[in-house]
Amino acid sequence: EAGVVQSPRYKIIEKKQPVAFWCNPISGHNTLYWYRQNLGQGPELLIRYENEEAVDDSQLPKDRFSAERLKGVDSTLKIQPAELGDSAVYLCASSNRTGPRAQYFGPGTRLLVL
Amino acid sequence: GQQLNQSPQSMFIQEGEDVSMNCTSSSIFNTWLWYKQDPGEGPVLLIALYKAGELTSNGRLTAQFGITRKDSFLNISASIPSDVGIYFCAGQSGSEKLVFGKGTKLTVNP
Numbered sequence: 001e002a003g004v005v006q007s008p009r010y011k012i013i014e015k016k017q018p019v020a021f022w023c024n025p026i027s028g029h030n031t032l033y034w035y036r037q038n039l040g041q042g043p044e045l046l047i048r049y050e051n052e053e054a055v056d057d058s059q060l061p062k063d064r065f066s067a068e069r070l071k072g073v074d075s076t077l078k079i080q081p082a083e084l085g086d087s088a089v090y091l092c093a094s095s096n097r098t099g100p101r102a103q104y105f106g107p108g109t110r111l112l113v114l
Numbered sequence: 115g116q117q118l119n120q121s122p123q124s125m126f127i128q129e130g131e132d133v134s135m136n137c138t139s140s141s142i143f144n145t146w147l148w149y150k151q152d153p154g155e156g157p158v159l160l161i162a163l164y165k166a167g168e169l170t171s172n173g174r175l176t177a178q179f180g181i182t183r184k185d186s187f188l189n190i191s192a193s194i195p196s197d198v199g200i201y202f203c204a205g206q207s208g209s210e211k212l213v214f215g216k217g218t219k220l221t222v223n224p
Contacts, residue, residue: 004156031210042118042202042214043157056211091156102147103212105156 002027004106006092012112018080021109024073025094032069033103034077035091043091043105049075050097079111087113120203120215127193128223135201135218136187143205146179146186147212151200160201161188193222 005024013019025032030051035043046065048056051072060067064083069075079086089110093103120137127133137146145164149157161172163179163186170177176189186205190197200217207213 006156033212040216042204042216043212044214045211048210093156101145101206101210102159102162104159105149107154108156110154 004092004094004104006090006106006109008109009107010110010112012114013082014114015084016081018078019082019111020076020078021090021092021111023075023077023092023106025075025092026104028096029094029104030072030097031095031101032075033093033095034067034075035093035105037089037091037108039088046077082111082113084113087111118203118205118213118215120218122218123216124219124221126221126223129193129195131193133190133193133197133220134187135203136185137203137205137215138185139205139213140184141205141207142183143207143213144183145206146177147204147206148175148177148186148188149202149204151202151217153199157202190220193220195222195224198222 007022032049034046037043047060047067049069067077089108091108093105095101095103118137118139148160151157161177166183167181168179174191200219202217203215204212
């Protein structure tokens with residue numbers, strides 16, 4: 001069974017430029033999460049989707065960050081415009097709606113804003 | 115907000131030694147998860163604990179969900195070089211939000 005897929009794996013942009021990350025969760029997983037991981041820290045939740053509905057976006061900086069999961073499967077996280085402080089690893093995770101709710105992570109997108 | 119205290123921050127051990135790390139919280143969690151993260155990769159789930167007092171093994175790894183629901187530990191027996199990495203604990207409450215510790219960086223000397 002394929003795991004969580006993310007692309008791109010690496011991205012280098014200049015500040016004020018837009019950037020987008022894509023995630024495809026494990027097949028059948030209804031819940032999708034976006035996390036940000038700063039250097040030397042554990043991941044921190046940005047947004048959680050149940051199917052196509054964003055049920056927890058309290059930690060998402062909405063002035064510059066947006067996310068969508070239009071058909072309840074894959075998802076896109078966007079930053080516009082990017083700032084130097086946005087340099088981090090952006091991780092996507094998914095879990096099953098029924099049964100144990102352990103979250104499975106993708107490999108992440110490493111973003112460097114210059 | 116909720117915070118997890120994970121210790122130790124780093125460990126340097128010899129191959130074959132046993133390892134123990136733990137997480138404590140001021141809040142109660144319903145689920146404890148342990149992940150390992152290699153450089154350039156996402157966290158990989160090692161063990162999931164869903165019940166207070168639960169003791170679960172995965173090969174050489176053993177983890178326990180503390181009976182107070184505010185702590186958990188992870189033991190690695192007979193460490194090998196591929197155990198090198200950063201180990202994260204994560205607690206989950208009814209809100210589904212995972213709260214992560216800051217990680218324990220493990221170095222294994224052959």
